[in-house]
Amino acid sequence: MQHGSMARGYLFAGIIIAIWTGFVLVSRLGVTGSLTPYDVAAIRVGTAAVIVLPLWLRLPHHRRIDWHMLALTATGGLGYVLLVYSAFHLAPASHGGILLSGTQPFVMAVCVWMVMGERPSRQRLIGMAVIAAGAAVLGYGVLQGGSGSWRGDLLFVGASFCWALYTVLARLWKVSPWEAALNIALLAAITYLPVYLLFLPKTIANASFGQIALQAAYQGALAAVIQMVIYMRAVEILGPSRMGVLTALTPITAAIAAVPLLHEPMTLPLLISLALVSTGVVVGNGGSFSWLKPRTI
Numbered sequence: 450m451q452h453g454s455m456a457r458g459y460l461f462a463g464i465i466i467a468i469w470t471g472f473v474l475v476s477r478l479g480v481t482g483s484l485t486p487y488d489v490a491a492i493r494v495g496t497a498a499v500i501v502l503p504l505w506l507r508l509p510h511h512r513r514i515d516w517h518m519l520a521l522t523a524t525g526g527l528g529y530v531l532l533v534y535s536a537f538h539l540a541p542a543s544h545g546g547i548l549l550s551g552t553q554p555f556v557m558a559v560c561v562w563m564v565m566g567e568r569p570s571r572q573r574l575i576g577m578a579v580i581a582a583g584a585a586v587l588g589y590g591v592l593q594g595g596s597g598s599w600r601g602d603l604l605f606v607g608a609s610f611c612w613a614l615y616t617v618l619a620r621l622w623k624v625s626p627w628e629a630a631l632n633i634a635l636l637a638a639i640t641y642l643p644v645y646l647l648f649l650p651k652t653i654a655n656a657s658f659g660q661i662a663l664q665a666a667y668q669g670a671l672a673a674v675i676q677m678v679i680y681m682r683a684v685e686i687l688g689p690s691r692m693g694v695l696t697a698l699t700p701i702t703a704a705i706a707a708v709p710l711l712h713e714p715m716t717l718p719l720l721i722s723l724a725l726v727s728t729g730v731v732v733g734n735g736g737s738f739s740w741l742k743p744r745t746i
Contacts, residue, residue, distance in 0.1 A: 496669020525615025540601025557693025576733020583725030
């Protein structure tokens with residue numbers, strides 16, 4: 450693959466890490482205020498559907514909804530969203546940072562192996578082990594308190610599996626990023642909103658306009674549409690395994706962002722974890738940074 454393409458792939462991966470970092474903080478803020486997890490999910494899919502509908506109508510008929518899109522919606526569209534918002538309602542943001550993205554290298558490797566038959570290389574396994582050590586250092590102080598948030602922690606792991614399976618299936622079926630974003634956004638709204646309006650608990654009437662607007666802008670526009678396109682483009686260039694390793698940086702960036710935004714302390718375990726996870730990402734991407742080296746003629 451050309452060096453320029455790899456550079457774009459890593460640029461897209463960096464943007465995804467930044468978006469996912471904000472996603473951890475904004476999601477936790479949303480479900481611990483006046484909104485339920487079901488409210489936040491409805492705001493996300495409803496806003497995204499309004500945005501994509503005019504564009505979806507312009508898609509060729511053969512690229513619209515099919516069973517592939519139904520499977521991708523069930524995993525990356527609704528499965529991930531409902532699990533992750535419910536988890537943030539039960540467990541703190543720091544748990545989400547660790548268990549959502551910190552587990553991605555492992556669940557992604559399992560999904561790639563099961564679906565595509567691609568075994569992780571020895572160097573990638575070493576990188577994953579270093580990442581695991583970093584996540585363990587970061588998670589030790591967070592998870593040892595026994596706060597009773599284990600149900601949310603399990604939901605975070607389930608959400609991580611949903612996202613990994615979505616990523617692998619989209620790559621296997623060669624679904625374009627734009628096609629996936631448009632179809633999944635619309636399908637999620639069609640299948641979820643009627644159930645939400647008729648059966649699910651909601652407190653959206655008690656929320657302020659600012660709370661709803663924040664969730665609509667971040668969840669509905671940035672996370673549901675823009676992020677989906679950029680993420681799938683990064684996976685096209687880098688591959689699902691390498692992308693899974695790179696997203697392991699999100700727990701660290703989320704923890705660092707929580708220092709000024711949530712007034713959490715910068716601890717020694719956090720700094721050690723930052724060093725370990727960063728090292729693991731580089732090792733796990735063995736040889737993939739060759740585009741940074743001078744080219745010889």
